[in-house]
Amino acid sequence: xxxxxxxxxxxxxxxxxxxxxxxxxxxxxxxxxxxxxxxxxxxxxxxxxxxxxxxxxxxxxxxxxxxxxxxxxxxxxxxxxxxxxxxxxxxxxxxxxxxxxxxxxxxxxxxxxxxxxxxxxxxxxxxxxxxxxxxxxxxxxxxxxxxxxxxxxxxxxxxxxxxxxxxxxxxxxxxxxxxxxxxxxxxxxxxxxxxxxxxxxxxxxxxxxxxxxxxxxxxxxxxxxxxxxxxxxxxxxxxxxxxxxxxxxxxxxxxxxxxxxxxxxxxxxxxxxxxxxxxxxxxxxxxxxxxxxxxxxxxxxxxxxxxxxxxxxxxxxxxxxxxxxxxxxxxxxxxxxxxxxxxxxxxxxxxxxxxxxxxxxxxxxxxxxxxxxxxxxxxxxxxxxxxxxxxxxxxxxxxxxxxxxxxxxxxxx
Numbered sequence: 001x002x003x004x005x006x007x008x009x010x011x012x013x014x015x016x017x018x019x020x021x022x023x024x025x026x027x028x029x030x031x032x033x034x035x036x037x038x039x040x041x042x043x044x045x046x047x048x049x050x051x052x053x054x055x056x057x058x059x060x061x062x063x064x065x066x067x068x069x070x071x072x073x074x075x076x077x078x079x080x081x082x083x084x085x086x087x088x089x090x091x092x093x094x095x096x097x098x099x100x101x102x103x104x105x106x107x108x109x110x111x112x113x114x115x116x117x118x119x120x121x122x123x124x125x126x127x128x129x130x131x132x133x134x135x136x137x138x139x140x141x142x143x144x145x146x147x148x149x150x151x152x153x154x155x156x157x158x159x160x161x162x163x164x165x166x167x168x169x170x171x172x173x174x175x176x177x178x179x180x181x182x183x184x185x186x187x188x189x190x191x192x193x194x195x196x197x198x199x200x201x202x203x204x205x206x207x208x209x210x211x212x213x214x215x216x217x218x219x220x221x222x223x224x225x226x227x228x229x230x231x232x233x234x235x236x237x238x239x240x241x242x243x244x245x246x247x248x249x250x251x252x253x254x255x256x257x258x259x260x261x262x263x264x265x266x267x268x269x270x271x272x273x274x275x276x277x278x279x280x281x282x283x284x285x286x287x288x289x290x291x292x293x294x295x296x297x298x299x300x301x302x303x304x305x306x307x308x309x310x311x312x313x314x315x316x317x318x319x320x321x322x323x324x325x326x327x328x329x330x331x332x333x334x335x336x337x338x339x340x341x342x343x344x345x346x347x348x349x350x351x352x353x354x355x356x357x358x359x360x361x362x363x364x365x366x367x368x369x370x371x372x373x374x375x376x377x378x379x380x381x382x383x384x385x386x387x388x389x390x391x392x393x394x395x396x397x398x399x400x401x402x403x404x405x406x407x408x409x410x411x412x413x
Contacts, residue, residue, distance in 0.1 A: 026208045026372045033374060048345060056346045057181065060353050061188035066226045068093070068189070069196055086193045090186075104269070111266040115259075115292070122259075122295040209371050218367055225363040229356055232323050233276060239319055240285075240311065241272025247307050248289055256303050259292050275315075276352060278335045282312045330358050 028037075048055060068089050075085035192199065204215030245268020252261025260267070267289045274285040286308040293301040335358060342354025 026368070028372065028374045030375050030377065052345050053181075056350055056353065057185050057188060059357070061185050061192060063226060063230075063353065063356055064185070064189040065192035065196070066223050067230050069193060069223065070227060072193055072196075082196075083194055086190060089193075090190065104265070108265055108269055111263050115263050115266065119295075122292065214371065218364075221363050221367055222360055225359045226356055229359040233356075236315075236319060236323050237272040237275040239323075240275045240315055241268045243311050243314070244268050244271035244285065244289075244308070247311060248304075251303060251307065257289075257293055257300050258296060260289070260304075263292065276355060277339065278330075278355070278358075279332045280336070280339070282308070282315070330362055334358070 068086075071089045071092075072082060072085045075088060076082055080088070200219050203219055204212050207215035207218065209215075245264045248257065248260040248267045249264035250260075251257035252259065252264065270288055271285040274281040277284065286305060289304050289308070290301050293304040335355075338354045338358050339351050342350035342352070344350075346353070
């Protein structure tokens with residue numbers, strides 16, 4: 001049987017194999033696969049449970065630093081020292097946030113307060129259409145007591161409002177802790193920005209493949225993935241929020257949805273916030289407007305749902321392909337798992353932080369996939385060749401024996 005180990009003067013790998021240079025592959029031996037990797041996963045699981053707060057702060061700070069670093073580098077190209085550029089960028093970001101908050105938050109809070117105060121009255125007024133719904137149910141021969149069901153829904157809603165108020169009170173008591181964590185996160189991100197060059201040199205110098213070029217390329221890809229995703233998501237959320245708010249305002253002034261123009265800002269802001277959540281966001285975005293419309297009449301709710309469906313069709317067929325493109329497409333199950341995992345680690349905030357990590361993890365997987373070689377567990381019938389390692393051109397050790405020995409047959413087309 002011919003020796004399976006490649007000769008020193010073998011030709012370059014064929015097209016389709018890894019194009020990484022010599023020494024730029026991460027080899028994972030069998031003993032690491034069998035013992036070390038499972039142990040590392042278990043240790044990581046317990047560490048997340050013990051120091052999840054610290055991990056969250058550093059991950060959040062790293063995301064902020066990745067997003068702001070291009071702005072700091074732009075100022076550096078204008079011959080502004082980096083430490084000055086960092087504080088200029090932060091002051092600009094804080095100024096934009098404060099300005100938008102000053103313009104949007106007061107009327108938004110007024111609309112939310114007005115909606116909360118008027119909900120009981122809306123529920124009471126909705127009972128005028130109960131008889132019409134009951135007649136429709138009777139015509140369809142549905143054995144449903146509409147009045148009892150709606151009264152149960154109204155009582156449940158009335159019981160939820162005080163509970164919501166209690167939750168807001170508890171949240172208010174935690175404001176100090178939230179502010180403290182925010183300050184810590186900002187300070188950590190500032191240090192990351194100030195030491196960006198040193199951190200980059202560390203990553204490049206200690207990249208697992210041993211290739212500085214790989215390290216340089218990975219840093220560029222990682223930053224590009226996060227920055228491009230955040231920019232695209234902000235633009236998409238703003239477009240969808242403005243569209244939903246304008247649509248509800250239009251339904252309000254035309255009389256189709258009487259409460260639409262009164263709470264258009266709230267519906268638009270809620271839609272923009274929910275659009276950050278992939279796949280689940282469009283459904284959650286339509287809930288508040290649909291519930292308020294139902295309290296007016298089922299027909300009004302139908303118009304609101306149809307309007308949101310039209311907006312989502314525009315999003316799915318025009319806005320998302322144009323703004324996001326195909327690069328950020330990830331399987332829905334992975335997205336849902338990431339959202340649930342973020343919620344378990346750090347509540348709602350962790351859920352939103354987990355979302356921009358999805359494209360980063362995807363790009364990391366795509367980058368490392370051709371550079372990682374797992375030592376195979378199957379060998380040819382003649383046993384392991386001298387040296388004990390499978391051929392380097394066959395990462396999983398599943399290739400047929402080129403010598404014509406007892407090789408496994410190739411699957412037919």
